[in-house]
Amino acid sequence: MDRNKINNKTLILYFGIGIGIVLAFFAIGFAIYSYWKGIIIDNENGYNGINAVIALMALLMNIITVIFVFATYDSQSKQISQNKKDTDYNRALDLIFRQLEHTKTKLSSNYGTYLNEFINRNEDLRRVQLNIDLRFFEDDNFRVYSRALSFLAIEFEIYYNVIVNTTLSDDDKRYLLSIAPHNINSRLIQSLNVFQNHYQLFQASDEYQKFNSNLKNNIEYDLLLVLEYLRIPQVQGLKLTDV
Numbered sequence: 001m002d003r004n005k006i007n008n009k010t011l012i013l014y015f016g017i018g019i020g021i022v023l024a025f026f027a028i029g030f031a032i033y034s035y036w037k038g039i040i041i042d043n044e045n046g047y048n049g050i051n052a053v054i055a056l057m058a059l060l061m062n063i064i065t066v067i068f069v070f071a072t073y074d075s076q077s078k079q080i081s082q083n084k085k086d087t088d089y090n091r092a093l094d095l096i097f098r099q100l101e102h103t104k105t106k107l108s109s110n111y112g113t114y115l116n117e118f119i120n121r122n123e124d125l126r127r128v129q130l131n132i133d134l135r136f137f138e139d140d141n142f143r144v145y146s147r148a149l150s151f152l153a154i155e156f157e158i159y160y161n162v163i164v165n166t167t168l169s170d171d172d173k174r175y176l177l178s179i180a181p182h183n184i185n186s187r188l189i190q191s192l193n194v195f196q197n198h199y200q201l202f203q204a205s206d207e208y209q210k211f212n213s214n215l216k217n218n219i220e221y222d223l224l225l226v227l228e229y230l231r232i233p234q235v236q237g238l239k240l241t242d243v
Contacts, residue, residue, distance in 0.1 A: 081167075088166040089176075095162045096179050103155050103184060111151045115185065118148035122191035122198075137202050142215045145195070149222035156180065156229035177230055192232060196223060200238040 107115065121141065159180045163173050181188045199219075202208055208216075224240035226232075234240065 114147040153222040153225040160229040
């Protein structure tokens with residue numbers, strides 16, 4: 001439903017309630033005065049009775065006015081907050097799809113080749129499941145992983161900074177963060193999860209210390225960044241370099 005229609009209906013409702021309260025006050029005031037005049041005061045003190053009723057009604061009207069002012073302020077504050085969230089969401093969404101155009105342009109170069117090799121090799125890793133296959137961690141393969149993860153870390157940092165610096169809810173942020181990887185490659189998230197699971201097994205193996213330290217450090221650092229930017233939980237036992 002259109003928000004303007006909702007706001008108009010709300011204003012009409014408030015106006016109707018306000019008119020009803022005013023009429024109710026007149027009726028209550030007249031009833032109180034009649035009660036006082038008939039039981040508590042006599043005709044000689046009638047004027048004082050009217051003044052007392054008017055003062056009481058004025059006090060009640062002031063209280064109701066304060067309540068309405070507060071309710072209006074609270075409603076406007078919530079509306080302003082919602083408008084800001086809507087603006088942030090639409091702005092973030094627009095920036096994400098603009099940036100995706102740049103990312104896809106880069107993927108048409110060697111970056112796309114590295115990423116496709118990374119995903120395809122992780123598809124093979126997935127078939128291996130929990131059995132470590134050291135062929136996938138030879139130096140040549142390490143370089144593929146390193147280049148792909150370095151590219152992803154640089155790209156996803158941009159999306160991450162756009163999204164986290166908003167007033168959006170965590171659910172909205174998670175959804176927006178999922179747009180880029182799914183548009184880059186629908187198997188990317190699965191590949192990252194497969195890779196970190198297999199890498200954890202690799203770290204626990206005797207062969208881990210024999211591999212190129214610089215490549216390992218680069219992979220672990222970039223993998224840590226990618227998991228953080230995409231809010232992918234890190235598997236238990238995986239040790240990643242943060243410096």
